[in-house]
Amino acid sequence: MSMFSMSGKTVLIVGGAGYLGLPVCEGLRAQGASLYIADHHSGRLADAKAVLEAQNGEGSVQTLPIDMGDEASILACIDQCPPLHGLVMATAGSSNTHFDQLTSEDYDRSNRINLTGTFVLARAAAKAMPDGGAMVFYSSMYGTVAPDPANYPGDMPPNPVDYGAGKAGISQMARYMAGHFGRRGIRVNAIAPGPFPPQAVRDAHPDFITNLTRDTMMGRMGKRHETAGAVVFLLSDASSYITGQVLGVDGGWTAW
Numbered sequence: 001m002s003m004f005s006m007s008g009k010t011v012l013i014v015g016g017a018g019y020l021g022l023p024v025c026e027g028l029r030a031q032g033a034s035l036y037i038a039d040h041h042s043g044r045l046a047d048a049k050a051v052l053e054a055q056n057g058e059g060s061v062q063t064l065p066i067d068m069g070d071e072a073s074i075l076a077c078i079d080q081c082p083p084l085h086g087l088v089m090a091t092a093g094s095s096n097t098h099f100d101q102l103t104s105e106d107y108d109r110s111n112r113i114n115l116t117g118t119f120v121l122a123r124a125a126a127k128a129m130p131d132g133g134a135m136v137f138y139s140s141m142y143g144t145v146a147p148d149p150a151n152y153p154g155d156m157p158p159n160p161v162d163y164g165a166g167k168a169g170i171s172q173m174a175r176y177m178a179g180h181f182g183r184r185g186i187r188v189n190a191i192a193p194g195p196f197p198p199q200a201v202r203d204a205h206p207d208f209i210t211n212l213t214r215d216t217m218m219g220r221m222g223k224r225h226e227t228a229g230a231v232v233f234l235l236s237d238a239s240s241y242i243t244g245q246v247l248g249v250d251g252g253w254t255a256w
């Protein structure tokens, strides 16, 4: 197990209070990492801190505000971090809007969070990695394939183009930045999760879940903790010669 150890390594998890982000924090902490969690939702941040401190003791995690749509806020967040070994970007902007109703303002807002935000964050975080390190960006299967509109019942909007275009950009940014930072000992990879609907979505849209389930090879949705192993792997020495890759965590969705 020692090659997966994160002992003595500090990781900033942006979006670490989220549905997929919190289990990543738990997984990294279990491997001995020191955690800085940043999010724009102060209530979620406080809840995540409480969960992690209940498991690991008071003061075991630091929290910071960040708005991925605001460059000054991103830079201020990095300024408050000690030297880093790892960065996780687990936020997303999405219009959640039907194609015909999508405005250019909605589109720009998503791009600002997903594309500009990830670029600004990663460039600043690299400066905080004097001894090298690793970054993992959350992309999506919808950065590689498009959603099938037939999967979306009623007036539920299909996963929108601003989101998918941003995720494709995030995957490509991982490759570009891996090239740029490779000789400085900083690895950059992305993971591309498939369907990980929270319980509220499962309860509200059973037909949608039936449709998505059919499109996975494994015949089930992803469980909340099932992206954490990929992230721990890509931040740890277990992946020391892996960079510029996008790892699907999608139950086989994109392999059909």
Ligand SMILES: NC(=O)c1ccc[n+]([C@@H]2O[C@H](COP(=O)([O-])OP(=O)(O)OC[C@H]3O[C@@H](n4cnc5c(N)ncnc54)[C@H](O)[C@@H]3O)[C@@H](O)[C@H]2O)c1
Residues within 6 Å of the ligand: 014, 015, 016, 017, 018, 019, 020, 021, 038, 039, 040, 041, 044, 066, 067, 068, 069, 089, 090, 091, 092, 093, 113, 138, 139, 140, 141, 192, 193, 194, 195, 196, 197, 198
């Ligand atoms: N859940 C899925 O099915 C799924 C599938 C594929 C990819 N993803 C990706 O995984 C990542 C995590 O998704 P999730 O399901 O945990 O979503 P989530 O909404 O539960 O978590 C995202 C977190 O980011 C925070 N956040 C959102 N916008 C922000 C901003 N502008 N600045 C700072 N923080 C912000 C939110 O407060 C939240 O805590 C996202 O990048 C998402 O696109 C999710």
Ligand SMILES: O=C(O)[C@H](O)[C@@H](O)[C@H](O)[C@H](O)CO
Residues within 6 Å of the ligand: 140, 141, 142, 159, 193, 194, 195, 196, 197, 198, 201
């Ligand atoms: O790429 C993504 O973000 C995911 O595939 C989601 O859009 C799922 O469809 C959703 O988790 C179901 O609720």
